[in-house]
Amino acid sequence: MFDLLGTTLPSRLLLGTAQYPSPAILADAVRASGTSVVTVSLRREMAGGRAGEKFWSLIRSLGVRILPNTAGCHSVKEAVTTAQMAREVFGTPWIKLEVIGNHDTLQPDVFGLLEAARILCEDGFAVFPYTTDDLVVAERLLAAGCKVLMPWCAPIGSALGPVNIMALRSMRGHFPDVPLIVDAGLGRPSHAATVMEFGFDAVLLNTAVAKAADPVGMACAFGKAVEAGREAFSSGMLEPRDVAVPSTPTFGRAVFS
């Protein structure tokens, strides 16, 4: 069980809903993963009124909690407007805030992100900011009213997995009590297990499942990996050593260290 902003969630895996072969396969993947939160984008779909309503109602029918996002927004104004629309469409104050700074790398614009986060927190939103692993930015986001942080581990859709392990570990170390959700860049279940072993509270992924040959099978694999990583973290892992340690005592030998 995972307490996220006062909501108890059975799973520490959050799943995006874009790029699946079909909504039916998406629904199967959501079930197979055991996820209890899905993200959904609105920016392009809401253009022309509520023209995306059919897809949104399919998402609602999944029976899991919805975290709308501002994917595809490149300015503060766009992101704020999209968040307001999302609150209306899905009836939730939760918003995953993305303000993209680079069209090619999809790196967050942390300056715009901070400004949008301040506006939305004041407006009563529960802001989940998609940010980098920069500690100072993280502090500012918390000061702006964010109660949770979503650092990337690699660029969106890159499937690279954690590229800067030191930064992720120090983020965990700096903010021991803030829910930290690794968002973006995970490619394999082992990546998800790795960041969960670091003590991150949850992971969010989309492409790695949606673009797998069998999204349903991959969703299941990620669900297990997230669970395994978390359980390993809670169970206290051995620290690595430079020499072998026999699991049974050896007698009659000198002690070397």
Next chain:
Amino acid sequence: MKVLIKGAGVAGLTAAFELAARGATVTVAEIRHGLGGNASWFAGGMLAPWCERESAEQPVLDLGRDAADWWDAVLPGQVTRGGTLVVAPPRDAGELDRFASRTSGHRRVDEDEIALLEPDLAGRFRRGLLFPDEAHLDPRQAMAALHDKLAAMGVKFHFGTDARHVSGFDRQIDCPGMAAVDDRLRGVRGEMLILNTPDFSLSRPVRMLHPRFPLYAVPRTDHRFMIGATMIESQSARPVTARSMMELLGAAYALHPAFGEAEIVEAGVGVRPAFPDNLPRVEMSGDTVAINGLYRHGFLLASAMARLAGEIVFNHDKPVELAHETDGQRQSA
């Protein structure tokens, strides 16, 4: 047997042919005033079931395999059987491997063979995939030719009518696309461009892979190219957005810089009707057979759907269940 077909998109026209060819007296009623304006009109016209299998489920390949033969037999001269060439820019080469691992019916081609297949792409891509058994047609020419052929076979057409007042038919086949009243259907918006450049030519559809902006360019006659297509979960048919056009043009320019000087002849929008599993349905209710949900596979799957509808009407076959296997469970859950 007298059959009324409602809808003159690719589903309605192919159904009209199947029924008329089997001896029915067929009337087609279309609410629009001509053949244009529906999703079929803005289609790419790629008969590419092996490529589509990258994201589509197996029935799309099974049902679409014979599409090129069907169109070739019905409308000789309309189908070009040049295969499909799939390429990726060097930095997205991983996408090519992904595409290859998700599909069959292709072989690897190197830079030299790409230059032989498409001389204007020489030196631009180091690796590609050729799907030799695929084909393409021009949807607008094919629809017009099929209309003329049907008229010559004695099929009556009524444009600009919802056919509410007509009666005396033994069977009705509904092919209304997005106009259907069906809660299960949703629209998937597709934006496309038609570009004209004399500086560049292609012999076959080319798909350029990209994680975010995949593109296909389908050659038409007179130096024209159909460039497509976006996939947005929206049933808005409003004009092409600036962003979509920029993405399409950016990708086209990356395929070949000659597109930079091309004329934008048309920017179109079609809304594709789709069921939750993105697979089509032929369903029966009383004397009415309904064909819908062809999604982005209108020209690829319409003939197979029409044939199934013909079997239902003439041989009293039961509708074939094509649906994604857990779809029904989800509907009732």
